[in-house]
Amino acid sequence: MKQFTISKANEYLQQDVTINGWVYNIRTSGKILFVIVRDGTGFIQCVVVKSQVGEETFENIKHLSQESSIAFTGCIKEDQRSPWGYEMEVTEARVVHAVTEEYPIQLKDHGVGFLSKYRHLWIRTPSQRAILMIRAEVVQSIRDFLNNNGFVNFDSPIITGSAPEGTTSLFTLDYFGEQAYLSQSGQLYQEAGAMALRRVYCLGPTFRAEKSKTRRHLTEFWMVEPEMAYCDVKESMQIQEGLTLYIIKRVLEHCKKELITLERDIQKLEAVQSPFPRVAYEDILSLLNKHDRDKKWGDDITGLDETIISNEYDQPVFITNFPKESKPFYMKESQDDPRTVLGSDLMAPEGYGEIIGGSQREDDLEKLVSKIQLAGLNPETYQWYIDLRTFGSVPHSGFGMGVERMTAWMCGIDHIRETIPFPRTIERIYP
RNA sequence: UCCUCGAUAGCUCAAUGGUAGAGCGGUUGGCUGUUAACCAAUAGGUUGGGGGUUCGAGUCCCUCUCGGGGAGCCA
Incomplete structure (x- = not known):
């Protein structure tokens, strides 16, 4: 396992790596989850398929809220369907810290006064x-x-x-x-x-x-x-x-x-x-x-x-x-x-x-x-x-x-x- | 300091002086390729504080607090 950051994703194509990061956004589509993860060096889309990670892990990730910290392990692949050109096919997932409070900052629609406060x-x-x-x-x-x-x-x-x-x-x-x-x-x-x-x-x-x-x-x-x-x-x-x-x-x-x-x-x-x-x-x-x-x-x-x-x-x-x-x-x-x-x-x-x-x-x-x-x-x-x-x-x-x-x-x-x-x-x- | 606009759900905003609303977010459920996803259900309010006018105030008036934009001054 090599030291990996999202900024170096293009150097790790077709390799298994671990991302230590935070959940930026999750979209679900039945038995697939699309998790946008950030690690401070960049953003990447991680794909979690229920049949590959098992029922328990899948449900755990599905209910993570924004900014929960996680360690995802999987293979880095090039994929034009991903907004960043690369994505990870997740095989293992570990939750470092599951956020229980509602995260105040959404992905849209905030005034500058509110954002400054946070x-x-x-x-x-x-x-x-x-x-x-x-x-x-x-x-x-x-x-x-x-x-x-x-x-x-x-x-x-x-x-x-x-x-x-x-x-x-x-x-x-x-x-x-x-x-x-x-x-x-x-x-x-x-x-x-x-x-x-x-x-x-x-x-x-x-x-x-x-x-x-x-x-x-x-x-x-x-x-x-x-x-x-x-x-x-x-x-x-x-x-x-x-x-x-x-x-x-x-x-x-x-x-x-x-x-x-x-x-x-x-x-x-x-x-x-x-x-x-x-x-x-x-x-x-x-x-x-x-x-x-x-x-x-x-x-x-x-x-x-x-x-x-x-x-x-x-x-x-x-x-x-x-x-x-x-x-x-x-x-x-x-x-x-x-x-x-x-x-x-x-x-x-x-x-x-x-x-x-x-x-x-x-x-x-x-x-x-x-x-x-x-x-x-x-x-x-x-x-x-x-x-x-x-x-x-x-x-x-x-x-x-x-x-x-x-x-x-x-x-x-x-x-x-x-x-x-x-x-x-x-x-x-x-x- | 001055001018100006504003403060309503967690956020962004609606609501002729006459029943407090939506979208997003949250929660629950559905969906095997989503792109700030989508669909369904659901919870969520002392309308910034105080005072006044009125039969009745989120709405009008006064005041305070806080915030946005601008001016002066500067990098």
């Missing part, structure tokens, strides 16, 4: 499994790309004393009598890391207490934040483009089955190619005004605007040269146009919107200190960060990519809450 069980379904597999591939390809391009994993702390972007959207906690925060970005620490190890990145959870209720927001989400010493904003965009293309390539290579399960339009991903258009904020305004958006200098790019932009280009688009008023203190002012900063946002197509925000960082000591004060922040808490400009300051750049937004785009799903195992939203911390 997230711990919802993740067993084919679509959720596919999404989480793609998330894992996205994360792994991020690490592989960065590690292969001279980046060193350099983890930022989760508990912090200083806040990168003001204090409005932070989760606070009591840290032995002192006020501390859950990290909403690891960037400042990455800047310190880049001065020590040249190219670094962190990949971990970040926390925003914004009371956002949209398809693009979670209060806890994962972000990869690379930071590069001796790197300007243009080179940073090259890296961002390379990373994005690499993730797409890997997902297309390794997650074909999952994309099909999700009915993703794969051609749209295959069509993404280098170079991504780079468009200045000012030109984006003109474009939007052609669509009657009535935009003037300083206005934000909203969700609706992003849809217009992505329809116009049908490729990821970099928006550059933002007005400095709308951006955080650490972004470097442009010397060519002091109204703007050397930052860029990458907009994904198909209405997915911003997936990366990046910038060249302010490396001038005096300018940085005055910007910190201008932002109403206390320079004392940022002393260690200011030190980076006192001791060997160099041009450096970095960016942050949202893992869930990237995954949602790959999957073609409209809400990012399904791209993380247990989403934290403003109204839900269970399960």
Whole structure:
């Protein structure tokens, strides 16, 4: 008997194997049972014939309810009548755990509120499994790309004393009598890391207490934040483009089955190619005004605007040269146009919107200190960060990519809450 | 935080202010190739909580709680 998983069914044709799995669905037809079994690696139809397994076993299996755990032994065969192309002709069956309660999740007709309440069980379904597999591939390809391009994993702390972007959207906690925060970005620490190890990145959870209720927001989400010493904003965009293309390539290579399960339009991903258009904020305004958006200098790019932009280009688009008023203190002012900063946002197509925000960082000591004060922040808490400009300051750049937004785009799903195992939203911390 | 829609069986939803319903799921039975199977029978309800209007409220009004969608902000 060989070690077997459903994902390897095609390697075991005409062989006897044992599936250790769970009952996904049972259909009966007199003296034949069709049991759809999942084992975490995939789904397969198992055929149980009464005359082959005997009366007692047959009756036991017949009355199993959804998600009972079982061990089926039998021969793997190719069969076009099976939805998965393969099936098992069961000869022996062992019940590991017979479920006695009614299983809450049916094969159809559920609202998202109900499913979220049963997230711990919802993740067993084919679509959720596919999404989480793609998330894992996205994360792994991020690490592989960065590690292969001279980046060193350099983890930022989760508990912090200083806040990168003001204090409005932070989760606070009591840290032995002192006020501390859950990290909403690891960037400042990455800047310190880049001065020590040249190219670094962190990949971990970040926390925003914004009371956002949209398809693009979670209060806890994962972000990869690379930071590069001796790197300007243009080179940073090259890296961002390379990373994005690499993730797409890997997902297309390794997650074909999952994309099909999700009915993703794969051609749209295959069509993404280098170079991504780079468009200045000012030109984006003109474009939007052609669509009657009535935009003037300083206005934000909203969700609706992003849809217009992505329809116009049908490729990821970099928006550059933002007005400095709308951006955080650490972004470097442009010397060519002091109204703007050397930052860029990458907009994904198909209405997915911003997936990366990046910038060249302010490396001038005096300018940085005055910007910190201008932002109403206390320079004392940022002393260690200011030190980076006192001791060997160099041009450096970095960016942050949202893992869930990237995954949602790959999957073609409209809400990012399904791209993380247990989403934290403003109204839900269970399960 | 604001705007908006909603809450009826385990789930998805019906029900002119006048008897609480269906499909799916559950249970029981039937069927040797089912594809979210099908057929038959059956159990299952304090209509989210509180208050009000009315002869009479699932339905109208007030309020609270919870949920969906959206805005702002962002990744």
